[in-house]
Amino acid sequence: MKQLLILSGKGGTGKTTIASAFIKLADAKAYADCDVDAPNLHLITGWSVKPARTDYYGLPKADIDPELCIKCDQCRQNCRFDAISIDEKYKVDPFACEGCGVCEYVCPVEAITMKPAVAGELMLYSDGEKVFSTAQLKMGSGTSGMLVTEVKKQMKATAADAELAIIDGSPGIGCPVIASLSGVDMVLIVAEPSISGISDMERIINTAAKFGTKTAVCINKYDTNIENTEKIEEFCKKQALPFIGRIPFDSNAVKAINNGQTVVDIDCISGTAVKEVYHKTMNLLFEKGGG
């Protein structure tokens, strides 16, 4: 299975818009949404069947039994996450607790137990032919990297024979992005021609480079700032990164998305440009000796 991951660094540059169009063009048999913080791909992939849902357990959370607690303060002093507070009784803040188990270890009277905690939900859509894996992290939860790994695992296990998998990534450069990078064959970066977009693009390119993943760049809404578009192309040339296309700003794209359609479902200028980017991406992804 060749895996293509779509990233951007900056949010809102068009990852999901492009991922959904690629899925349509490739008639992809396997795809996933790794933006578990703010998943959106399910809104435009048009599944009528209900997904199989599984609770995702992150790390356990500490629980203090007030009957047993002797208020020795050891747990509070040793907690590095400021998760334990005193309010008549000793209490654990479940949002601050990272599940390390130090408090349980230092408690001299075994008043603390680590209890399993649901940190999100995995969803798997499958109709025997196509597989779509996605998830939603629980509000304020902390183990998004581990959930991303589960999303990919679920997709690969169910669609083992698929030749191509398209993965929609999350913004940023932190743990969910790093987790999504592991094992993919190529990253397509959707850049935006703004000063902010350029700064963010450089940081995500550096992150992908640390993992040695093959990376190509395209620009979305290129015509909103031609000068910055040229700067991005120049940057790619200097870094010897394949630059594979300009996609114009297109108000029809917003309309398509708001109707639950992809940009290649309708006849529009952004759809035409995305098709070209798609073909170039596939050539790079499947080129011999690559990956």
Next chain:
Amino acid sequence: MRIAVLSGKGGTGKTLVSVNLAAAAKASTYIDCDVEEPNGHLFFKPEGVQVEEISVKIPKVDHELCNGCRKCVEFCNFNALAYIKNKLIVFDDVCHSCGGCILVCPESALTEKAKVIGKIKKGVSGEVAVWTGVLNTGEATGIPIIKKLLEESSEVNKQTFIDCPPGSACIVMESIKDADYCILVAEPTLFGVHNLNMVYELVKLFNRPYGVILNKCLEGENPAEKFCLEKNIKILGRIPFDNELGTLNSNAEIAVNKNEEYRELFSSLLNKVTKEVQHETTTNP
């Protein structure tokens, strides 16, 4: 007065709103908590920048003392330690700095060392103090940087605008935990509404007062506005979709400093927000 600006979805205009509100407020502090992709400094171009490195503690092994008991490996819930080929190995990137391995080692073979994960930059742009958290590339979490930023800012007694990261995970929660008010920025798309709903749930969960700014408003139906009306969410104001604002923003220019019309727009938004915060502090002190 601490105002957090968040959105769930990326690219809806968090930085646009927080930068311009801070600039309209003049004597204020702007804090960029989007440490993975900080952009506010590109707009403010602060001067006199002082840099402070931020580090976390990670375990260091004394291989002479380690007897291979693997107690630390068994203890670590983050799988940051492994005993391979008669040697204890630490995976820095997944270590959460809980200190558990040091506590459980019977041979005192583990100590802690500092590992730099990023930095905090503090500078000034006009009357605005600009604080930026920057996570080094390849590092998994910027939470220690955000904690430090907000801890230090709690001593500042000025209007403070906190530019949050996208999403609704731990990193956003950390950014809004001590905010007096939350501004949710929404864009009029199906995705925008879906993610607005998430941060709306988040601010309710943490019991923060909030209001919505509708960005990129076009003629016709606005799904984000519809959502606010249905849920009875206060709309603080509307920012139109217009090319001039888009161009200023994409060139990292501060709109209120460039155009009188935008100065008025953001000043009136600021007034609205200030009133809301004052109202909150009098009714829920």
